[in-house]
Amino acid sequence: MNEMRPIRAKSGTNQEGTSAHNRRVMIDALRLNGQLSRADLARATKLTKQTVSNIIEDLEQDGLVVSLAAVRNGRGQPSTPYRLVPDGAFAIGLQIDRHVTRAIAVDLVGTVLVRAQANLPPGGPANGAKVILDLIEHVRTELAGVADQAEKRLVGLGVAMPGPFGLATDNDDQWMMAAWQNFPLLETLAAGTGLEVALQNDATACATAERMVGAAHGIDHAVCLYVGYGIGAGLILNGELYAGGNGNAGEIGMVLLPPSARHPTQASLEHRASLASLYQHLGADPAEPGLHERLNTLVNNDDPAVVSWIDAAAEELRWGVQLIETIFDPQTVILCSSGPEILTRKLFEAIPPLLPSNADRPDRSAPRLQLGMTDPWSVALGAAAEPISRAFDPRFSAILKTRANALG
Amino acid sequence: MNEMRPIRAKSGTNQEGTSAHNRRVMIDALRLNGQLSRADLARATKLTKQTVSNIIEDLEQDGLVVSLAAVRNGRGQPSTPYRLVPDGAFAIGLQIDRHVTRAIAVDLVGTVLVRAQANLPPGGPANGAKVILDLIEHVRTELAGVADQAEKRLVGLGVAMPGPFGLATDNDDQWMMAAWQNFPLLETLAAGTGLEVALQNDATACATAERMVGAAHGIDHAVCLYVGYGIGAGLILNGELYAGGNGNAGEIGMVLLPPSARHPTQASLEHRASLASLYQHLGADPAEPGLHERLNTLVNNDDPAVVSWIDAAAEELRWGVQLIETIFDPQTVILCSSGPEILTRKLFEAIPPLLPSNADRPDRSAPRLQLGMTDPWSVALGAAAEPISRAFDPRFSAILKTRANALG
DNA sequence: TTATTAAGTCAATTGCTTTGACTTATTTCT
DNA sequence: AGAAATAAGTCAAAGCAATTGACTTAATAA
Missing domain, CATH: 3.30.420.40 (ATPase, nucleotide binding domain)
Structure with missing residues (x-):
């Protein structure tokens, strides 16, 4: 009515949307299950065999899926499984x-x-x-x-x-x-x-990487605790990435920590457990060429400065895991880092025992904390x-x- | 293929789903904007006039919407606005x-x-x-x-x-x-x-209440900081309620706080800022009949014990707000409580100044922290x-x- | 050998959105 | 005053993706 006042509303949908969704559901199912026949897909997606057949035919023509050799599964016509085409x-x-x-x-x-x-x-x-x-x-x-x-x-x-x-x-x-x-x-x-x-x-x-090919594959509620130059949490909520109102959700490195006996000044988590804090602890210049390799060597040699940092950082991260579990109630927490693999692994090993939280459930399936990809390229991935x-x-x-x- | 192994897949959709969604979008738009004509709805939802007409006709027959008197908006045929029918x-x-x-x-x-x-x-x-x-x-x-x-x-x-x-x-x-x-x-x-x-x-x-009739009305990213017997956060993410993997997301009262100068033992936020902590501070039995009214009087009379609790609790909540902002990046944080209105209001007034956070944006529209419904019935609502x-x-x-x- | 079971196809149907032409009602221009 | 422009809303037909029910194919079980 009044064209000045903007009208707030969500968008509607039509058959294109339906079709697009169903295509995506097929692809997702193949990604998660490796290979599925049309009948499998029909059962899993609650669509009819015919609909699945139509969509699979489309996807095959688009070069997104291919059929494999038929397999006999007992009585009845053998099924023809399909899988994704990497290319x-x-x-x-x-x-x-x-x-x-x-x-x-x-x-x-x-x-x-x-x-x-x-x-x-x-x-x-x-x-x-x-x-x-x-x-x-x-x-x-x-x-x-x-x-x-x-x-x-x-x-x-x-x-x-x-x-x-x-x-x-x-x-x-x-x-x-x-x-x-x-x-x-x-x-x-x-x-x-x-x-x-x-x-x-x-x-x-x-x-995002862990969701496509890592520990969060097929999990609808997962949080990546990422230790890079700073610290952050990558959020998978309801099966989708969550970025917040302005793309800044999960910046847990910036959570302020009250002063404590060990740390007499208020600081952010980032100041105490990020690679930046490690560099500072070591008196290293973050821009130093070959720092990654030198760090790798130091960790391998159990350098005392590194060991003490790991202990201190692990304690902060232990708290961070409890924070994440308490606030997001994910099915699992995944530890990721851009540091050397061995460092990430040692950090991972130093974090337990985990603090009590609502993740302490009798019906758990995934571990509370697991190690994610340790490849420094995982962010790019x-x-x-x-x-x-x-x-x-x-x-x-x-x-x-x-x-x-x-x-x- | 293998019927033993459960197949993981999302559900597909069809025209029923499309239609159901479009109906919901109409209702949502009317809820948010008060009243809209069919043409308004078509523009806002990106559907055609005809589709909107069909759906509105259905909704009218179902008794969910009614038309109002036609209004002239300049050149062209006057529009007939619709609104929701409360009953x-x-x-x-x-x-x-x-x-x-x-x-x-x-x-x-x-x-x-x-x-x-x-x-x-x-x-x-x-x-x-x-x-x-x-x-x-x-x-x-x-x-x-x-x-x-x-x-x-x-x-x-x-x-x-x-x-x-x-x-x-x-x-x-x-x-x-x-x-x-x-x-x-x-x-x-x-x-x-x-x-x-x-x-x-x-x-x-x-x-949920704030979203339907309160400060979160029409906001897609909002968090309610709820001070009840315990403390929790109610999460509206991407326009929907978020409950976590097991329905326990937002239980920020259970976040462990490191020991500090002020609080020498580790404790949860809940121990320091909930109504339970207030009752304990006052030496009151939570089951005491008429406690709500007595508390109301104490707050009104600026009872020293209450005032000191408000100061201490506000400091913890100030931290809680920063935590929420940092982690969820919402458009606004809403303070709610099951306590007496005056207590909630005083708590709200005692929380500022807010700590620095990523909510400190040049482009903010909503206030960082606002007062929600102060009615003790709001949880039931x-x-x-x-x-x-x-x-x-x-x-x-x-x-x-x-x-x-x-x-x- | 026959019955049973399951995968998958064929052709027709259903149902919701879209399309394009049309009607109605108002303002603006001449 | 009359004509043109503009916008809301309707009508009837078309489009399109999923559904339906019957059918074909190919295996195992009796």
């Missing part, structure tokens, strides 16, 4: 960190096909944007070399960088992550690559997984109409 | 607390039509179940007296009680909330009333709002098929 789709993931940027190309099932890395010069986007675009271009070219029709089947570019996003920045980081936030990064990348671009923070990216997930995973928003029809 | 649906809400149980009847727009209360004898469900069923029956009869067709339009019974649910209970509460948890409450209520029954914890119920929401609000699960067809 059915590709995506590129980009991780922007303080000192380094990584790019990865993955396929529909999350296999990494290409990886490349470049150092980021200090000074933020002014100097870094070209490095990044070149890196993406490089990965894209390599991808075209190893996979047929890669360009045609490229569904998007996912970007992961440390959050939080969109704050009034008084964050005077010498590496100027803040500067990256003000820079029109997504627009620049979209223009420079011609791809759909989406952004997530590094903890969320880890969760998560970045690459995001466009795949957005294009193929069932989600509410995929059902809804995105634009009105010709006639109102 | 279009009803629900009953039940709050089970330690010492008291309350029941409420609400209509489609959340107006409270009947309220009734009864004392719960100690001893848990053995003694309490009959009291509760009688109370519900009483409310139901009263409702039938004040509203036509109430019985026919009753969509369900919502239950709210303190969580957490389903834990290995070593919780030796003399009022035996634990006993309630083991009692087949939902089954008993469903059998005794013939209604659909659903359960939520009290903080979630508060959020939220309980009653749940069936209404479940029946009429747009949600992913409402689109999906719930059972397979005749032919696989």
